[in-house]
Amino acid sequence: MDKKSPISIPLTEREESVTVTQWVYQTLRRAVMHGQILPGRALTIRELAKVLDVSPMPIREAIRQLSAENALEIQGNRRVMVPKMTAMKFNELCEARIALEPYAAARAMPYLNAAKIAELKALNTLGDQAMAQGNFEEISSLNQDFHRLLYSANPHQVTQPLIESLWLQLGPFMRLATSSLEEYYVVDRHDEAMQAIEKHDAIALQLAIKSDIREGIAFVSTPEALHNFIEQSNTSAR
Amino acid sequence: MDKKSPISIPLTEREESVTVTQWVYQTLRRAVMHGQILPGRALTIRELAKVLDVSPMPIREAIRQLSAENALEIQGNRRVMVPKMTAMKFNELCEARIALEPYAAARAMPYLNAAKIAELKALNTLGDQAMAQGNFEEISSLNQDFHRLLYSANPHQVTQPLIESLWLQLGPFMRLATSSLEEYYVVDRHDEAMQAIEKHDAIALQLAIKSDIREGIAFVSTPEALHNFIEQSNTSAR
DNA sequence: ATCGTTGAATTGTGATCACAATGCCTGTAG
DNA sequence: CTACAGGCATTGTGATCACAATTCAACGAT
Known part of the structure; x- marks a missing residue:
């Protein structure tokens, strides 16, 4: 029956007081961000409804919201999919x-008081622990939280909503790319950022964040490597 | 029957081949951007459905999309409205x-070839004409197109989607603010931008755009003026 | 063997309906 | 006159249904 590759989406228990639409949205968002829905794979409302065991209605709403955030792409011919990555688009993102x-x-x-700084430090510590354990899923998640x-x-x-949209577009590709690496060096400029914050040095903070982002994508820094990863992530959706 | 202030939304003919949802989305988007729906005014799906003479379904989808773009705000208590402006938020935007x-x-x-430059110049000329006629609606629209x-x-x-979201959030307030001015000086740094483009001078282009934005909001540059406009735009929604 | 065509199945769209939750209004007690 | 409680109308949510458009595959012609 299913000619297409099967899609498996991790399901979490839906808390009461959370609408079905919200739960579907969160579930699909996580699936996209984690690269569990392959770019280019055609999605249908009814198929997702069956997989998530809900009626088509909440799926429709969640899809519309996700496409407004550029996490999904509605093609003219009533086809919905996770957008494919290109080298130029990756660069732009x-x-x-x-x-x-x-x-x-x-x-x-200016709004970072002692409490906030303590929270950031706590996240940073958790991140270091995850890095020591080589838990890449956790590292990536904690990095975003930071x-x-x-x-x-x-x-x-x-x-923040704009930034989340960019993360959402980069997420699937980053997951697919890193999953093919046996091991990749994770850079952590968060200590540098923390020091800048405590000195109230805005310029240093900007530099630390900039470095953190740049080095976080360094593993695809050469055009050839990037090209290979894209080739691979797109053909795997065949 | 209507305790709330009436809402009147300009309707345009719906072309065939455009889905009802798309038409509703465009209509509501334009209404929000032009400040025709007052910030803080509570909106209901059924009310909008009656005003636009469609079923509630397309309204639901359009509202969800617009709120994902931060043009509408879904409050916890199942209330949808155009977000109110604050001085700090205006500054951030x-x-x-x-x-x-x-x-x-x-x-x-790098992608601006002769054809594109000609198009930009044409828009610029139209903008100058509109400015000579004092047609502020047209000026604002052409400025965005540019x-x-x-x-x-x-x-x-x-x-572009991120920028559109910012415009959408600033739009309603700018309309309400300028509508209360008998006359406001419209700055036009587009000529400056065109010259920078023709010289392939990226720095100069950035400066021209930056100036264009800054001076476009100069009429609320003083904190007092800003405060007054916000006061006014919010109380008018009472 | 390849390309174009046709028909069946699937899909998105939009309308309608049922229901639980929320807000609003009224009537009553203090 | 004020405050609170009760009941009623309205609302968002989610399910189901009908229909037109599109897809896909089998079939036939070249």
Whole structure:
């Protein structure tokens, strides 16, 4: 019956008081971010409804929201899929992160009180532990939490949704690319960022974030490596 | 029957081949951007369905998409509204524009061939005409078209949706603020931008865009003026 | 063997309905 | 006159259904 490659999405228990649509949205978002839905794989509402065991309605709403965040792509011919990556697009996404995130960090710095700094340090420590254990899933997740917590310290911040959109577009490809590496060196400029924060040095903080982002994608730094990863991540969706 | 202030949304003919949901989305988006739905006004799906004369279903989808773009805000208590503006948020939105748009312009410059430049010049000329006639609606619209055309010249660009989201959040407030001014001086740094483009001077282009944005919001530059406009735009939604 | 065509199955779209939760209004007690 | 409680109307949510458009595969012609 299924001609297409099967899709398996990790399901979590749905808490009461969470609407079905919200649960579907979170589930699909996580699946996309973790690269569990292959780029280019055609998705249908009814198929997802069966996999998640809900009616088509919440799926429709979640898909529309995810496509508004550029996590999914609605092609003209009523086909929905995770967008495929290209070398140029990858480059643009990384540069956009570098344009936005250091700025967001600097804007958040005035709001970083002792409590927030303690939280950041705690996340940082957890990250170090995960790195010692070589738990890449955890490292990546904690790294995102660190950045999110930092930027969101600014209560008037408006860039977080934009940044999340960029992460969502880079996520699937990063997962697919790193999963093919037996081992990759994880850079951690968070200590550098923490020092800049404690000195109230906005410029140093921006530099630390910028370095963190740049070095986090260094494993695909050469055009050939990038090309290979893209080739691989796209053909695997065949 | 209607205790709330009436909402009137300009309707356009729906072309065939455009889905109802798309038409509703465009209609609501335009209404929000033009400040025709007052910030803070509670919206209900069924009310909008009656106003637009469609079933509640397309409204639901359009609302979800617009709230994903931060054009609408879904409060916990199942209430949807255009977000209210605050002085801090306005500041953040403007600074985010300044962080993103000059970058997007510089990234687009390599792709600006003679044809694109001609298009930009044409838009610029139309803008000058509108300015001579004092047609502020047209000026504002053409100004957006100019920026959009410039950034979108980059075929791999990923920032346009993010920028559109920022415009969408600033739009309603800018309309309400300028509508209360009898006359406001419209700055136009587009000529400066065109010269930078023709010289292939990325730095100059970034500066021109930056100035264009900063001076476009200069009429609320003083904290007191900003405060007054916000006061006014929010109380009018009472 | 390859390409174009046709028909059946599948798909997105939009309408309608049922239900539980929320908000609103009224009536009553203090 | 104020505050609270009760009941009623309204709302978002999610399921189901009908239909037109599209896809896909089998079939036939060249």
